[in-house]
Amino acid sequence: MTFSSWRLRISVAVALFLSSVAALNMLDSLRREHSLIKPYQGAGMNVPQWDFTGSTMVTSNFIRLTPDQQSKQGAIWNSVPCYTTKWEFQVQFSVHGTGRDLYGDGFAIWYTKTRMQLGPVFGNQDLFSGLAVFLDTYNNHNGPHNHEHPFVSAMVNNGSAVYDHDRDGTHTQLAGCAAKFRGKSHPTHIAIRYEPSVLKVSLDIDGKNQWTECFRVEGVELPTGYYFGVSAATGDLSDNHDIVSLKFYNLEENVDPNFTLQRSHIIPSAKTSEAQREHVEDVPPSKIGKVATSGLKVFGYIILIIIVCIVLIFGGIFLYQYSKEDRRKRFY
Numbered sequence: 001m002t003f004s005s006w007r008l009r010i011s012v013a014v015a016l017f018l019s020s021v022a023a024l025n026m027l028d029s030l031r032r033e034h035s036l037i038k039p040y041q042g043a044g045m046n047v048p049q050w051d052f053t054g055s056t057m058v059t060s061n062f063i064r065l066t067p068d069q070q071s072k073q074g075a076i077w078n079s080v081p082c083y084t085t086k087w088e089f090q091v092q093f094s095v096h097g098t099g100r101d102l103y104g105d106g107f108a109i110w111y112t113k114t115r116m117q118l119g120p121v122f123g124n125q126d127l128f129s130g131l132a133v134f135l136d137t138y139n140n141h142n143g144p145h146n147h148e149h150p151f152v153s154a155m156v157n158n159g160s161a162v163y164d165h166d167r168d169g170t171h172t173q174l175a176g177c178a179a180k181f182r183g184k185s186h187p188t189h190i191a192i193r194y195e196p197s198v199l200k201v202s203l204d205i206d207g208k209n210q211w212t213e214c215f216r217v218e219g220v221e222l223p224t225g226y227y228f229g230v231s232a233a234t235g236d237l238s239d240n241h242d243i244v245s246l247k248f249y250n251l252e253e254n255v256d257p258n259f260t261l262q263r264s265h266i267i268p269s270a271k272t273s274e275a276q277r278e279h280v281e282d283v284p285p286s287k288i289g290k291v292a293t294s295g296l297k298v299f300g301y302i303i304l305i306i307i308v309c310i311v312l313i314f315g316g317i318f319l320y321q322y323s324k325e326d327r328r329k330r331f332y
């Protein structure tokens with residue numbers, strides 16, 4: 001055996017060893033108190049450390065936040081606040097339904113101050129304080145800042161900003177990416193990784209067991225002591241929004257307790273990476289109709305005027321010819 005083939009074997013072995021060490025480390029850092037893994041139920045019917053609200057239903061293989069029915073809201077919330085400064089939250093989910101072209105609205109993953117409040121933002125309250133990652137399947141906004149759907153985006157709120165559904169949150173989002181995660185037969189995952197002050201969202205939705213970065217933003221400040229939750233909503237359109245697992249990994253190493261304490265007083269904030277833009281009012285569909293009709297009317301008037309002109313011109317010519325002939329006849 002040549003020296004180079006030995007070298008190749010050794011480097012492959014080292015790489016395998018390192019990747020298995022990394023996998024073991026990740027496994028080692030899994031925290032049960034913020035995770036939800038099968039079998040979900042503990043003794044009796046309750047799910048330890050997790051509370052359920054709205055249309056949420058627990059089965060042995062998934063937790064259904066909403067069924068494929070109109071006007072449903074459901075959520076699950078961790079009852080243990082998170083005091084880790086560096087973490088990764090992985091969600092295995094399945095969004096599917098009978099709708100071929102029309103379905104919605106999507107679901108959201110939360111790290112917020114308050115919990116268990118049903119509301120208009122993917123089944124959770126508006127004016128929240130903390131982080132939201134939206135997996136939006138329905139395109140509410142066909143305006144100039146339209147993007148492809150389904151769409152994954154993040155929003156950080158200090159409790160003062162309103163989520164603008166009509167524009168799919170495009171005015172408050174930090175970053176986002178289009179991702180076709182709906183109706184897949186293979187498992188679909190999202191990973192949210194946070195460390196002061198970087199937020200990174202990755203997806204594994206192609207069935208290749210591989211993470212692909214959706215976005216990474218800097219300047220994101222999130223306090224400790226908030227709660228993890230997942231919520232979903234349906235409106236006129238619907239889908240099954242199922243959660244298969246929630247896995248929380250603690251990525252901290254030798255953290256100074258003072259640092260952790262300081263982080264608990266932080267107010268959520270983010271240096272928006274997407275440039276602020278002017279809030280241009282859309283023309284509501286009813287007005288679009290009116291604009292179209294008035295346009296049509298103007299067009300109609302123009303045609304009418306042209307016809308009248310043609311009639312007058314030809315009529316004039318005819319009358320002129322007729323009177324000329326008439327004069328000739330009289331002359332003879």
Ligand SMILES: [Ca+2]
Nearest residue numbers: 136138140168
């Ligand atoms: Ca939407």
